Amino acid sequence: MEWNKIVSKETLCGDFEQIEQIVGQYGEAIIIQNNMPKYILKPFSTQEEPPAQESCQTAERSRRLTIEERRLLRRKLDSTGKRIFVTYYEHFQNLEDPLVFLAGEDFTEASKRARSSTARYIFRQGWELHALRYIIQTDRAAPEVIRRAQQILLREETAGTP
Numbered sequence: 001m002e003w004n005k006i007v008s009k010e011t012l013c014g015d016f017e018q019i020e021q022i023v024g025q026y027g028e029a030i031i032i033q034n035n036m037p038k039y040i041l042k043p044f045s046t047q048e049e050p051p052a053q054e055s056c057q058t059a060e061r062s063r064r065l066t067i068e069e070r071r072l073l074r075r076k077l078d079s080t081g082k083r084i085f086v087t088y089y090e091h092f093q094n095l096e097d098p099l100v101f102l103a104g105e106d107f108t109e110a111s112k113r114a115r116s117s118t119a120r121y122i123f124r125q126g127w128e129l130h131a132l133r134y135i136i137q138t139d140r141a142a143p144e145v146i147r148r149a150q151q152i153l154l155r156e157e158t159a160g161t162p
Contacts, residue, residue: 002026004022004025004026005022005026005028005029005030006029006030006032006037007019007022007029007030007031007032008031008032008033009031009032009033009038012029012031012041019041023041023042023043024043025067026067027042027043027064027066027067028040028041028042028066029041065127065130069125069127070130070134073122073125073127073130073131073134074134076118076119076121076122076131077122077134077135079114079115079118080115080118080119080122081115082135082138082140082141082145082149083141083142083145084102084105084115084119085119085122085131085135086132086135086145086148086149086152087145087148088101088102088119089128089152092116092119092120092122092123093123093128095120098112098113098115098116099112099113102115102116128156129153129156129157132149132150132153132156133153135149136149136150136153
């Protein structure tokens with residue numbers, strides 16, 4: 001539990017702007033009463049509510065990530081490499097052998113397997129669209145990588161709509 005998220009019920013009643021800042025920064029605020037967690041306050045958004053006919057995988061791909069999940073996603077992307085993630089997106093998605101599709105890359109065998117493992121973790125978590133959006137928004141990726149990420153994201157989002 002992050003201590004920065006915890007606020008008293010008195011603070012909730014007296015200084016709601018502070019609560020809004022905490023929710024904005026951490027995605028939620030935990031309200032305590034009598035020194036015990038009593039409520040969780042999260043922003044309401046109809047966009048976060050998946051339609052009833054959506055599959056669990058689609059719902060996971062569209063939900064908002066927590067701060068901890070975003071940090072983990074960024075670490076996994078850094079481990080994989082943004083260019084590698086975008087260039088070999090379909091290979092990671094299809095669980096292909098990294099020693100085959102990464103043959104042209106100048107990495108050791110262990111590095112190829114590790115990069116593939118971290119990229120596949122992103123897919124298992126349903127975070128691949130979040131990863132593409134992050135790559136598009138970052139200023140630390142090459143323009144061609146960003147363009148390719150935009151193309152993949154558009155294709156994935158179009159394929160996900162009925």
